[in-house]
Amino acid sequence: MSAAGVQLMQSVGLIEKDTNGDTLWVWCYPSVRTELRELLVRKCSLTDEIHPFVFGQYQRTWFYIGAVQIQDAAVLREVTRFCVILTAKDFNPEKYMALARILCRTYEKHGSPEKLMESYMAVLTKGVCPNEDNGSFLCKDYDVRKAYLAGSVKDVVRQFGMETVILYTALMLKKRIVVFHPRVETVQEFSRTLPGLVWHRQDWSILHPCVHLTEEETEALKACTGYIAGFTESEVSNRLDLYDVFVNLVDGEITVSPAAKESMVMGKLHKDIGQLIVQSAEDPEKSDSQVIKDISLKTKEILTTLASFADTASDGEKPSINFEALKQKRFPPATENFLFHLAASEQMLRV
Structure with missing residues (x-):
C-alpha cells in the first residue's frame, strides 16, 4: 500500500451501549478530538433503531460507522449494541463498510480492543488484513472511481425526470442542496449520486450525507460555499438559511428557495440539457x-x-x-x- 493510501486513515474508535442503557465512548486509536467524539456518539444511534452502516463528513473528516446488535452475549456480557467507527480523509463508503464489518466481527468474537487494533494496524501499515470468513480485506480492491460511480444516476432521473436539470443547474452553480428523507440509508444513497452530475469536477467533498439540526453541525455546513447535505429531520424544510434547493424524497418534490430563484431561472438551454439527461437515462x-x-x-x-x-x-x-x-x-x-x-x-x- 502506498504512503498516500496509509495516510488516508485517521482513527478507529469503539462505542458501546451497555445493559443499563448507557451509550459510552470506550476506546479509540490514536485519538479523536472531543467535539468529534460527541458528534459520532450522536450519529451512531445506538439508542434508537440500529443502522448497520452510516457515513458522513464533518469539517473535512469522513466518518464511517458500523453498528452491531449483540446476538451472543457469551463474550460481551454487559453490552447490548456497539459501533466501530473509522475516520479518514477519503470518500469510499464501500471500502470502509467492508473494513468496519471485519472489525465488528472481530470485536464481537473476541471482546477485545487489542484484536481490533491488530487488524486496524495491519491495514494501516500493509493495506491488508485477514477476514473472519477466511478471506482478506485489501485496500487496493476499492478504487475511488468505483465509489464515485456506485450511486445510480438513472434512479435519480427515474424519480425526478426533467426536474433533474434543477439539480444539475444547482450543482453547476455550486448552490446549497438539502436532501430529506426519514430513512438515513435512503438519504445517503441518493445524495452520494448527485456529484456525478458534475463529473468534470470529481469533487465529493461537497457531500455531507448525514447531518443533524444541531447548531455546531449547521454552522459547520454554512461555512461551506456549496454542498449536498442529507437530513432525516423534517424540520429542515423550514431552514431557508441552509438551502437553495430542497429535495423531498418522501413526496418526490424539488423546491427552489425564493432567494435562489433569480439565479436558477430555466430556459431553452436547460430544457435541452434536461431532455438529454432523460433520454440518456x-x-x-x-x-x-x-x-x-x-x-x-x-x-x-x-x-x-x-x-x-x-x-x-x-x-x-x-x-x-x-x-x-x-x-x-x-x-x-x-x-x-x-x-x-x-x-x-x-x-x-x-x-
Missing part, C-alpha cells in the same frame, strides 16, 4: 457510467462555449469573462443568466 442499453459520460460531454460543450468568450489569459492565470462582452452575445435571458452565474461559480467572471 431512459436508454436501457446505457449503464450509469455511460449516462454520466453523456452529461459530462454536454457540460464540456457548455464550458467550452463559456471559455470562448474569455479574454486571453497570461501563463498560470484562469481565463476571465467580461460581463458586458457576455451581454453583447445576445443570448436568451435565461441562458445569459445561467452563463453569467456559471462564470462566477467557475471564478471566470470579471464585472
